[in-house]
Amino acid sequence: MSTIIEVKNLAVSFHTYGGEVQAVRGVSFSVPRGSTVAIVGESGCGKSVTAKAMMQLLSCPPAEYKGGEILFNGEDILQKTERQMERIRGNEMGMIFQDPMTSLNPTLTIGRQITEGMMKHRAFNGKEAKEEAIQLLHLVGIPQPEQRFDQYPHEFSGGMRQRVMIAISLACQPELLIADEPTTALDVTIQAQILQLLKKLQEEMGTSILLITHDLGVVAETCDYVVVMYAGVVVESGTAEEIFANAQHPYTKGLLQSIPRLDQQRAQALRPIIGSPPDLMDPSPGCPFYARCEQAMRICKNHHPTLEHVNGEHYSSCWLRHPMAQVVR
Template identity: 60%
Template sequence: MQQTTPLLEVQNLQVSFKVRDGEVQAVRDVSFHVHAGEAVAIVGESGCGKSVTAQSIMRLLPTPPSFVKNGKLLFKGRDLLRLKEKEMQSIRGKEIGMIFQDPMTSLNPTMTVGKQIAEVLRRHQKVGLHQAKQQAIEMLQLVGIPNAASRYAQYPHEFSGGMRQRAMIAIALACQPALLIADEPTTALDVTIQAQILCVMKDLQHKFNTSIILITHDLGIVADLCDRVIVMYAGKIVETGTKWEIFKNPQHPYTRGLLRSLPRLDQAKDEPLVAIHGTPPDLLKPPAGCGFFARCEHAMQICKEVEPNPTALSESHISRCWKLHPLAKEVVV
């Protein structure tokens, strides 16, 4: 990507939740950027902070129990954390769209799908009822829903799972936002429908020059859709780079573990998948050093005691691991 001013800059974001037993440090000093027209994936297992990061950008987390301890969310130069709720309402849907994980719980069951798309258009573009309806039908056609005019008047329960997800994409992109956040958009869909949804997202990204933040644990989707990859673990970014750098030359043991756990076409039938043993750390009491220490086969004593600094492997490839230190022994992969 050409080095222009990023559309979105997340700077040193820290998000916690107050619970009975203390403070869950869900996101711990996360920084990244997204350029216009770029697709960036945030990957990692459940509980690593992916969705909390995404919902923080949209300011959708309930307060309390959540609170932002530190950081900035610069979108087109404006810090979203400093905006009033009314100002955020003018950004949500218009400038930043979001596709949620489960469309059945995200769509309003009492409103027709068409009216839910038209509502976004009428709110943000100030168009009349007839024009909003026509634009909503066009959006349904764009996301590949057949007989869009008749589908406009149907309710979410009358749509299949894949069609509901297409409808969510239509709502999110109705106002042609500059940034689309997709939180596990293909979860619970079969592989054929997943491929169709990804194709729709890629086509619309190119049509509208929309930037995408894709939250997922499916690295196959990442390889197909995204330009860059951010790997999160225990609320922190442990590695980031282009998709080719992450897939061809992963440097953090956690990233390698994720890739080893995936089935490959060149893999022998009797060759077992390699799981990452153990569980993530308790973020009520985060470890002082590397969060992956207890599960890492290459762990050293310093990994337990001191958090590793980021090591730049190229202009775009950065990893946090003590094994990358010049004094560490070489790791044989």
């Protein structure tokens, strides 16, 4: 299966008064065409920074691209000018931002915000853009789209605003859709509706989706592949089935043990991951999970493990995968 976008050894830092924050450190993964790939991990692990870097939405300074490539349809995004990126953003690559409360312009009507991209990238006139926007609002489940077209964001509920964000991101029929925490701050019922909507739109339009989330329930429901990030690096990757059935990295196992399970006959206490993520102003040379890992070895402190092949498309960055490591029971 061909890939629509491939990230190779991406490194991004932020320069602050306190020093350099190494937010993303050598991240590599790819998104196969027509599939859904999830990047998971706790807050601060570099998920959103990676997503914004893929669309060159980071302000430089304070951000700095320290290295790597982002190949979209074979062309390196990081080598393109801002004018070239303006032709790609919203047209070939769409993005659903994390908070619709702040992502929508409160002074412009919903219709104006949806049609803006169509008129810029698809050369629609006002009438054509309005007809297409109304169809999009209907597609994403907004009732009475003709009336809603002329309303403002404050007249919509949180779930409705998120649907509008999806409509805006799909206005130009992008090949790749990046969804950054699309169900954050929504109740469970609305979350399910948004996820079903994304799945339906992917089937109808063939769009590839990169989903940024910390909700493993969402991942299990919707995703084909999973990339697990911790402290700015990829610690495990594989198909969703491989990750959920046979997680190898202690951090991935900790994530799975910290969520409630409905397939167990007896209720079991959740096991949180003790400790806090490392300081990315001064990351250690070894495994970033060393200080929180119950199975840490001496080598983990000073030597960073490489991604080792487990089986199939499954890879794990852990010294426990090394042939000389002792078997942990």
